[in-house]
Amino acid sequence: MRDPQAGSLFALFAVFAPLSLLSFGGSNAVIADIAHQSIAVRQWTSERDFADLFALSRAAPGPGSMLCALIGWRTAGVLGALVATVAFYLPSSLLLFAVAKIWGRWRGSAWHQAVERGMAPIAAGLFLSGGIAVLRASPAGPAVWIAAGVTTAALIYWPKLHPVPLLVASGAVFGLIDLLQT
């Protein structure tokens, strides 16, 4: 590769495409690998930089893994962001589509139904566990458990309520508490 731009685009693809197929349980599963690759192996970001980009990716809407877009952008501009994002989402999506298609062929058979019904409570349990993991990792302590509990109750009680006002309110309360403590 003579062209440095093309070289770094290729490197971004080579790092993120395999991680896409390894991200079992969601993109959080490969955050550690992304950090290792971009800090130590490829030297795309410093450690401090990576922590900031990670926090930024959490502040933005959408799937939490927009981190790859930020790293791509740092490395090779907007095109880099595009390449990293496509590399991170396309392989897993194609694989998933193929599996769903094959799986759909057996729709209607008794064992197909048993598998879908059997997997449903596990999926729901994993989803609840994901929330617990976030709360346990939060530096804010018991306050996040209370806020999560209140939001849970409100969303179950009012099924049509849009969650954004609750997010804004919760963020505002935490910000206020932080102000009062200083």
Add this chain to the structure above:
Amino acid sequence: MSETAESDNSTPAVAEVSLLAIFLAFLRLGCTAFGGGTAGWVYRDIVQRRGWIDEQAFLPDLAIGQGMPGSNGVNMAVLVGRRLKGGAGAFVAPFAMLAGPFAIILAIGAIYGRVGDHRIVHAVLDGVAAAVVGLSFSTGLTVIARGAAAPSSIAIAAVTVLCVGVLGWPMLPVMLGLAPVSIGLAWVGSRP
């Protein structure tokens, strides 16, 4: 067995929607789904608010989407898009879901450095994250109540939460260990 009236219905309800409607719905979803837990936002918007698919369709998709690699939110977009409009839907839904956040994150990245270091920013983000967990919890509890309410299903969900959420065991082995038990129970439960 009182729950069989609902769960015996083997054809999940899927609405007729246009590709443009899918694009716009997922574009909006991507831009409003703050704080991760995107599958919860998909449930809230597509199942509860719009009623495009029901829990009987959403739950199997959630299971496949979590068992396969990839971001849970994007996986849900692929699967729900596919249910709604086949291959075209499976492409348009995740594309639309990622397009908005992609533009927004680059804009945020461009101004980053000015706000990132203030402590209050971290406090506000903690508050937002906590509320998003509330969204995940309400989604998990609601889909169990609507789509997997048999006592054995509730027990399996509780064991999953205990192993992964409380004890912090890795997801894949727990899933592989519980799946045969849970599928066996569903198989036995469906026999007359």
